[in-house]
Amino acid sequence: MLKKCIGQRKLHVWITIAAMLCILMLLGAFNRPSTYDSKASGRTTLSGRIAAWSDDMIKHEKIDTREEGLEMEGYIPVLTAYAGLLQSRINAEISRIIADKVSDAREMRSRTLAFAYDAYFSAPYMSIILKSTTTSGSSKTEVVSINFNISTGELLNAADVVGPHVVQLADRLLVEMIRRNPEHYNPGFTGMRSNQAFSITDDEIIFWFDEFQLAPGYEGVVSLALHLDDIKAVCLPWDQIHIRENFNLKMVPIGVILEDLGYTIIWNCETKIARIYHGDEFIIELNPEINNYVRDQRFVRSLEAPPEIRNGYYLYVPISFFDQILNLVAYSIEDQERITFVSYPVTDDWFDR
Secondary structure, three states, X not given: OHHHHHHHHHXXXXXXXXXXXXXXXXXXXXXXXXXXXXXXXXXXXXXXXXXXXXXXHEEEEEEEEEEOOEEEEEEEEXXXXXXXXXXXXXXXXXXXXXXXXXXXXXHOOOOEEEEEEEEEEEXXXXXXXXXXXXXXXXXXXXXXXXXXXXXXXXXXXXXHHOOXXXXXXXXXXHHHHHHXXXXXXXXXXXXXXXXXXXXXXXXXEEEEEOOOOOOOHHXXXXXXXXXXXXXXXXXXXXXXXXXXXXXXXXXXXXXXXHHHHOEXXXXXOOOOEEEEEXXXXXXXXXXXXXXXXXXXXXXXXXXXXXXXXXXXXXXXXXXXXXXXOOOOEEEEEEOOOEEEEEEOOOOHHHHOO
């Protein structure tokens, strides 16, 4: 029995070594012999704690080749001075993305494929924004991001860095931006992708959009930056949520949530009507026990239940209020323990950028 266990251990060791060798081989699987340059030649933007950064941590590899009618050029990033497994993992991910882009370009019968990148460093995170431009009858630029923790090598998505609400919040801001300025944006925008490209700096999360994804093609690649310190959040414990028996409906105290997110609620004692404002902008009118949610004094919506007063003071609304009525607040339900509501301070000028 002991000999069998020792044999299994040796087998596991050889499997691990073979896997690491495969990763290292991937790094050179795509590109032909090329030149390396320790300077980013303006292609790398570094922000954050520069003291933790050195120029030789990332270099770029020049591509200049033609295969099967596809001409490829530009630069891709190569990590050079990190711990071996971390470096291999990230470089293998870069190689995988490059290979996918080449495959897509050939499938579309593109004539050229060009690569460029930007890198952002903000300890403990590094963000690499990889841009690929294909040209056939017309050109299109797409953006892919690689974000990772430089201490652990863990690949990250936006929720890992900022929280599960951030993509939903950005999506709601964009929907409102398009509603207010339809001439500047793509009316066919279908919303943020689950893997939307993003980068992290010391004070911002920046979402990047393919050419034609969010705006007309002449705008090129566009971005949306949110200041991390300006994202307001309110955590509502589960014991403050009222569950109505019909449909197991979640009802939440709207005043507790909105006042901490920068909204104002004015209660009229005579008419028994609550009016909600965001700054000076009137948002919605609520009449307890009547399932009419009146926006802009014209548009009336009904939800699963009317607003209701509980404990003689708190005004509760269905949680769908934040999906269907209130455009600029997002929320996430966290394991039946709490609900986190988030918003971002915006003005009319913010939407006109």
